[in-house]
Amino acid sequence: MADKSSRNNKVSLSQVANAAGVSKMTASRVLRGEGGYSEKTRDLVMQQVDRLGYLPNRLATVFAGDKSSTFIGVSIPDLGNEVFAQVLEGIDHKLGSFGHQTVLGLTQHTETAEEDWIRTVLSWQPAGLILTGRFHAPRAMDMLRNAGIPIVEIWDLNSSPLDMSVGINHFDAGFDMGRYLVGCGYRNIGYVGTSHDTANAATTRLAGFVKAVTGGDGAVTKQLCLHDTAAYYPGYYGTEQLLTAAPTLDCIFYQNDAMAFGGMQYCASKGLNVPGDIGIAGWGDLPIAAVLPKRLTSMHVPHLRLGQAAAEMMMSRLSGEPVQPVRDIGFQLIPGSTVKNLGLS
Amino acid sequence: MADKSSRNNKVSLSQVANAAGVSKMTASRVLRGEGGYSEKTRDLVMQQVDRLGYLPNRLATVFAGDKSSTFIGVSIPDLGNEVFAQVLEGIDHKLGSFGHQTVLGLTQHTETAEEDWIRTVLSWQPAGLILTGRFHAPRAMDMLRNAGIPIVEIWDLNSSPLDMSVGINHFDAGFDMGRYLVGCGYRNIGYVGTSHDTANAATTRLAGFVKAVTGGDGAVTKQLCLHDTAAYYPGYYGTEQLLTAAPTLDCIFYQNDAMAFGGMQYCASKGLNVPGDIGIAGWGDLPIAAVLPKRLTSMHVPHLRLGQAAAEMMMSRLSGEPVQPVRDIGFQLIPGSTVKNLGLS
DNA sequence: TTGAAAGCGATACCAC
């Protein structure tokens, strides 16, 4: 109490030093545990630290030492899509285990929101940035290049990244799924997903999918890209729209498993049998797939590991270790039983 | 290039000022737009800002002005539980719209992880803190009280909060659900949820539930608290364990809808009809409930609004407006059709 | 309308 100290009421290092009867420098050394002081001095200082409840001001530390902070800016499109929630969880855990903090930015799939967030977060001198996607606004690119800090672009693998990239090739992933469905005999396929102002991984995936299907004598007859979250209910009503417009589809591919599940529920409500009447393929192998009676045809992507890998690449770079800048985390097609082999005609 | 400037390569305010031929102070005034300079000067400065790609160092701003940052520390138990993902989304959007940033802390439901995170995040001089839950480690409480910044405890309504609180009374919520199920005629009820080292809202809810059921001549015959995430698969295998140990249960209450859905899938796999053979009640009214064929008996909680409300209370406090410190956001029982009225005996 | 000087809380560097 009765603090004649500075502008705020926080305990500073010099107060600790004064109370302990040593200089700021000595107190500083003790707190950093870097040695160069006697045990007696250490005890004296630590005693006052406890008594006064001293908490260091890391702003000043960064500032004085001109070292970077332990902030890592992490941009994520949205958390309604479970995929990104998992990725974020992977990132934050790994970062935390290295003593770093996540500064979150939810960009709502727009480049302008991302650009604004980048400008702001850079002003806080983060140690690095982890960004979802490989498309960024031109001015964002300028800032990122000038920032001089490690950057990891995730999810949508960028083979010529700003700095580093980890993820998968979504074109290939879409292509593989398309080829698989065509291989099963499907020819009249629909797609339900979401879209936003900015091109993203789902767009790329769809392009690969379409290429494989059309190249295999099939057709992606109808594509529906909703301006919504890639979640259960959009899958449900999207399927309703799709099947109303194109009732003869033999199969539907979805942006992710959540949407696919929503779609299956719509089909069930209409008495459509899966895969008897219509094939259903999801994407991402989300947790819900593990409890469904029929294995959902999907594609496994190690979301959590992807997040962890991104954080690890970041930490390696920060500690000066060599890093492989582009890392493909891979995916795996899961045949499942919500599509069937039609017996090639 | 050829920067004879300081230790790092970043453009500083004085470089801008020099280039523009004015003093630091004038440049500072222009950048803050606080007036007190001529239009010509403004143009001169802004021109150099653009040319040099100047980004302010907000660390220095906070430091010099001894004002607080625009960081808000937000602690969340885990993101595998969709409930918290929604709350976080609500918080971050609202915060962002006020120009503030989320510094995330995933605490894994442990007080020690929370304590460590609090210590770290406080050292970065955040403007405020939003914490999930009302239980904190003793030393965390000390730090929080000394921090002198606004704190909002969310989710589990704290009627005597550290500073502010928004959420619901989980005891009441559990009680209402218990009374409802007993009212339907269920007497031999099971529970599947998760538990962790720290008491939390789910624990409180369960206590209220048990009280209502036992007070109504029923019994919560078997309670299962898994050391896992409150998600689909734990709901599935938890139900298996529960029904193996207590096959005669007439109803199961779950920690949330995701677990309830997992449980329903297990029941279906065993040929059990819901609600014919067994009643199922979830909690939280999660998005998946909207696409299921039978309305899941659940309890609606406005998760997103809860997050937004927390952010709003924080912003009001920071701008000095009066704030009602304890805000009950309410819940609503959804009868659904996964339980039935047994016809009171 | 503008600028010079002091200072925020810590660390780096150099003396003792």
Place this chain on the structure above:
DNA sequence: GTGGTATCGCTTTCAA
């Protein structure tokens, strides 16, 4: 082992 002093990039304060 210990302490003095300059310094980080910016704002505050006061003077011109």
